[in-house]
Amino acid sequence: MELSNKSEYALLALLELATRYSSGESLQIRQIAVLQDIPNRYLEQLLATLRRSGLIKSIRGAKGGYVLARDPRNITLLEAFTCMEGLDATPVINTDTATLETQVIQEIWVEARQAANAVLQKYTLQDLCERRDIHRQKELMYYI
Template identity: 45%
Template sequence: MKLSTKGRYGLRALIDLAQYSEEGPISITSISGRQDISERYLEQLMAKLKKAEIVKSVRGAGGGYVLAKPMREISVGDVLRALEGSLEPVECAGLEPGNSCSASDVCVTKYVWKRINESISQTVDEIKLEQLVQESRKKQCTAGRRAKVECRN
């Protein structure tokens, strides 16, 4: 499985949003500047995240984006599925109900694909946005970048 820039940049943008939106909505321009991602691309990513009800937009002066729910309730899997679609690296007709695979009854490789798919889903669903924000803050404090980041020793 190889993630596209949609998943990689979208996750970075969402971590940034979660980290800085505690005081209010964050603009695309702010995220773009910190993450070095084009504003036009971020707009497309945020539209997908909004459709998936992961973020909300706030209109008007001082508007921007905020999380639609607490960051402890948003998994990496939620974000990646919203941006990438299915995360299954192998699509196997033998695993689908009412499948059209003629070898399904005797095929044993479908169990390999099933385990790989389940393992990926479990991993990305266990990692929450809150954990990534905490890790990001630690890294920024260690690197000495304390602007708008609360560092605790």
């Protein structure tokens, strides 16, 4: 399993919005794009998908932009990933025509997917923010 650019960029955008959630500050597309080095056009599409799924809200006006729709403690990484990638990328194999080996491989793949989903369900956007802050502190300590 691999993290697609689409999901990675969406998580980076959500991380920026989560950082500003408590202040209520909105971010415009170009600000997020610069902060996370994401192409503007691509980010527009990702944010539209996140907005349609209810993870973020758009605010109109001169000071408009995007904000999280809910507290970052209540948005799991699985929600964000599922929003970008769809519900389930596991292929369905017809057991009537599949070989025994193919069925065994499929069983293991399903188990791996369930384990990955359990980990993603366990972490929230707030957890990402906290981990980033811990890593930043470590970097600062290293340079002192």
